[in-house]
Amino acid sequence: MIRIQENVQLKPFNTFGIPANARYFVSIQAVDDLFELQQADIFKNEVRLILGGGSNVLFTHDIDGLVIHNNLKGIQVSHETDETITLKVASGEVWHTFVMHCVQHNWGGIENLSLIPGTVGAAPMQNIGAYGVEVQEVIEKVEGIELLSGSVQVFDKAGCRFGYRESIFKQELKEKNFISSVTLTLTKKNHLLRTGYGAIQDTLREMNVTAPTIQSVSEAVIHIRSKKLPDPRVLGNAGSFFKNPTITQQHYVSLKSEWPTMPGYSSENQSVKVPAAWLIEQCGWKGKRLAGAGVHQHQPLVIVNYEHATGEEILSLAMQVRASVKERFDITLTPEVNII
Numbered sequence: 001m002i003r004i005q006e007n008v009q010l011k012p013f014n015t016f017g018i019p020a021n022a023r024y025f026v027s028i029q030a031v032d033d034l035f036e037l038q039q040a041d042i043f044k045n046e047v048r049l050i051l052g053g054g055s056n057v058l059f060t061h062d063i064d065g066l067v068i069h070n071n072l073k074g075i076q077v078s079h080e081t082d083e084t085i086t087l088k089v090a091s092g093e094v095w096h097t098f099v100m101h102c103v104q105h106n107w108g109g110i111e112n113l114s115l116i117p118g119t120v121g122a123a124p125m126q127n128i129g130a131y132g133v134e135v136q137e138v139i140e141k142v143e144g145i146e147l148l149s150g151s152v153q154v155f156d157k158a159g160c161r162f163g164y165r166e167s168i169f170k171q172e173l174k175e176k177n178f179i180s181s182v183t184l185t186l187t188k189k190n191h192l193l194r195t196g197y198g199a200i201q202d203t204l205r206e207m208n209v210t211a212p213t214i215q216s217v218s219e220a221v222i223h224i225r226s227k228k229l230p231d232p233r234v235l236g237n238a239g240s241f242f243k244n245p246t247i248t249q250q251h252y253v254s255l256k257s258e259w260p261t262m263p264g265y266s267s268e269n270q271s272v273k274v275p276a277a278w279l280i281e282q283c284g285w286k287g288k289r290l291a292g293a294g295v296h297q298h299q300p301l302v303i304v305n306y307e308h309a310t311g312e313e314i315l316s317l318a319m320q321v322r323a324s325v326k327e328r329f330d331i332t333l334t335p336e337v338n339i340i
């Protein structure tokens with residue numbers, strides 16, 4: 001039985017810690033709750049916003065509509081062989097708790113994605129990635145409920161149209177499809193460990209690990225992340241505010257002649273991916289603070305809520321950062337965070 005609450009404060013439901021009021025708020029505990037919700041007038045008449053852990057959203061105003069908060073729980077084994085295990089995971093499970101469950105069982109494939117906040121259901125939304133791994137690599141299918149019709153939709157990997165921090169769910173299906181479960185296949189033996197990322201290698205060395213395991217890679221990632229990224233419980237943030245941009249080879253060569261230390265990594269179609277953190281730092285923003293909002297002192301791609309910042313203040317700072325990067329490098333940064 002669903003209960004639609006009125007005037008709910010969303011500050012505890014977003015990792016930026018931004019105060020915003022939801023006119024209506026409903027917690028979804030079972031898939032049937034969604035079907036029940038579809039019959040409600042409030043559902044039919046109001047603007048809708050799906051919310052997981054709130055770790056990739058920026059509220060810039062109150063929500064004059066219905067917030068649908070995902071609390072679907074449960075992990076089922078849907079297939080198992082000697083080599084692999086396929087799990088169907090309810091979308092409201094906490095991603096990092098799920099990763100720890102897999103690491104403890106010695107199931108491989110997502111250990112590099114340890115400590116990413118949020119829910120399992122939001123993972124395919126932007127194809128979460130870190131330390132050389134993207135979640136798309138292990139995803140078999142994503143199940144969703146089309147909000148207006150109530151029909152169940154199943155997306156195989158190709159249907160998810162994954163890209164770098166992208167998917168069909170972040171584009172044309174945004175707020176149209178409630179992701180209800182994610183099915184992924186992990187290895188039980190012959191694990192493909194990804195330790196190529198420089199920081200992982202250095203950390204494993206510091207840990208005196210000569211034969212890495214799923215557990216030690218996960219530990220290394222947790223160690224790196226805890227040092228580099230601000231803990232949202234201490235300093236509000238939503239991870240990287242912008243995506244790392246890709247530019248043409250020509251543009252890169254011309255910038256490199258002026259900025260010889262500019263890093264760049266070859267990407268698809270002969271383009272070059274440039275770290276946004278570097279661009280932002282060169283523009284002098286690292287560690288800068290404007291009112292309650294700031295550019296993080298260790299990771300300039302992360303914008304933080306130092307103290308009582310509003311969503312507009314965070315956004316205004318982000319747009320000033322973006323304007324400087326555009327002016328100096330002629331590169332337009334695209335927000336990764338979902339601005340609401």
Ligand code: FAD
Pocket residue numbers: 015049050051052053054055056057070091116117118119120121122123125126127128129130169175177178179180229230231232237238239240338
């Ligand atoms: P929310 O913020 O609640 O929602 C994000 C978007 O997804 C919204 O548009 C929402 O409407 C939609 N959505 C959520 N659930 C559903 C659903 N069930 N069905 C349909 N739509 C849905 N991301 C990375 O990729 N890599 C990182 O390394 C990383 N590091 C981070 C570090 C920190 C400290 C923080 C705060 C964030 C980081 N992030 C990172 C971003 C964030 O953790 C991920 O994007 C995460 O998947 C968001 O999950 P969420 O449940 O909090 O989503």
Ligand code: EPU
Pocket residue numbers: 129130131132228238239240241242243244263275276277278279281286298299300301336
């Ligand atoms: N850099 C600087 N100055 C700094 C920090 C970094 O110039 O102060 C430059 C360096 O050249 C460094 C490069 O930026 O090598 C990359 O930095 P880092 O390894 O910290 O990674 P990132 O590109 O900033 C990306 C993801 C993160 C993910 C990490 C690890 C995006 C938008 N961000 O950050 O994801 O955890 O790599 O793989 O792709 C997120 O999406 O929210 C997120 C945190």
